[in-house]
Amino acid sequence: MSLKNYKNTSFYLVISVVVLAIFRLILTAAIPLLDKTESRYGEIARIMYETKNWVVLQIDYGIPFWAKPPLSTWISALSFETFGVSEMAARFPSFLLAIVLLIVLGKFTRKEGTSFYLPAFILLTMPEFLIHAGVVSTDSALAFCIALIMISFWKAMQNEKYTVWNYLFFIALGLGFLAKGPIILVLTVPPVFLWILLQKVSLKSIYLKLPWFTGLLITAVISIPWYVLAEQRSPGFLDYFIIGEHFKRFLVPGWKGDLYGSGHSQPLGMIWVFLLAFAFPWIQIVLYKLWKERKTIFKDKYVSYLVFWLFWTPLFFTISKNILHTYILPVTIPIALLMVHWWKNYEKKNTLLVIGSIFPAVVILLFFGGFLTGKLDYYMNSDKYLIENQHIDFNKNEALYYWKDKSYSGQFYSSGNAKTVTNTKEMDSILSLDTKLYFVVLNKKKKDIPKVYLAKMKLLDANFKSSIYLLKPE
Known part of the structure; x- marks a missing residue:
């Protein structure tokens, strides 16, 4: 690509990211909270804001909500404290998490010599990420924490001296327990462990690279107090949350013990369909590239790290029938990082940018089309x-x-x-x-x-x- 074309590409990236970020912010206010999931978490946060009960989540007045930890509810309730109760206030924390993550990724990929805006463009044109960059959901906070854990671990392994990343690893781990519970370990420890085995990283190196004693203390101080208080003030929470939500939900088809709805029963392996559909078009490009480079991908430490990160989550959920498409949100990050890593090798960059723009362009046209015709309100899944x-x-x-x-x-x-x-x-x-x-x-x-x-x-x-x-x- 010529210098002129590179500059044009960079300009397109900047304009696209700014437009998509503004459009996504507009959507946080223009669209009502949708049933069932989003309005449910919005209502839980509203009740927390109204009652000032910051420990026990409530799905209705006096009825505890044991299914999820409080992080996403806390930040939405705090947003209500700041801006008043509205759909925009409920969603703004999720939007802010997405923007912070895009900034972190832009700085993280500077060594690739690509535009700061490239990872943001890839993610904001990916259906799953664009949807969740401003949705009241526990998955947004979980994906944010997973990204920080995985990036922090990688950065810690590359540095000889302790930096903020070494401690951010444990901070993100503690926040992950508050975002969605022990699943944070399930989705991060196995891919890291497999990478350590593959690359034959010594245990001594792992021990020396991270401040384990101080770090685990930080994790415990962040996460444990809420769990203790929640069980004290709402007995039965730990049994339902740990056993029900983390084992029976995923291992028992059509789990009947769900107190707050019904299991989302899907055919086995449906997570891969979700991945192909909601990470379009970037997952298809990454899969093609991985196939072409299949003989060398595990020889590259960075690429192999991202590959384990990408594939572990869908592999884990392959055995579960109770799944949602939101479960692929955390793996949108390694998809974007792999695209950035290989970006210089792609000859038809402009074509990739056009293809990547298809989904957000369709969403923008549908939104303004519905707004102008007056049909938007009628078709919103909200009362x-x-x-x-x-x-x-x-x-x-x-x-x-x-x-x-x-x-x-x-x-x-x-x-x-x-x-x-x-x-x-x-x-x-x-x-x-x-x-x-x-x-x-x-x-x-x-x-x-x-x-x-x-x-x-x-x-x-x-x-x-x-x-x-x-x-x-x-």
């Missing part, structure tokens, strides 16, 4: 507009009810005031109240409501999923 458009005043004898099950977005956007009606007896009870009653029903469940009650319901608004009615007693 935000159904509720907010009615201007329900819960302080003035007005109430919101859901038929059978209330949505997490309904809880969030009603500030926890949404209630449920599960049978006709309860329906008769609320109809006897001297209250203005708003009633939300999933469109597919409307047929389950007896006709006598349907006759009393006045349709106010609807989207593709739900409808909101005004209940008018006779």
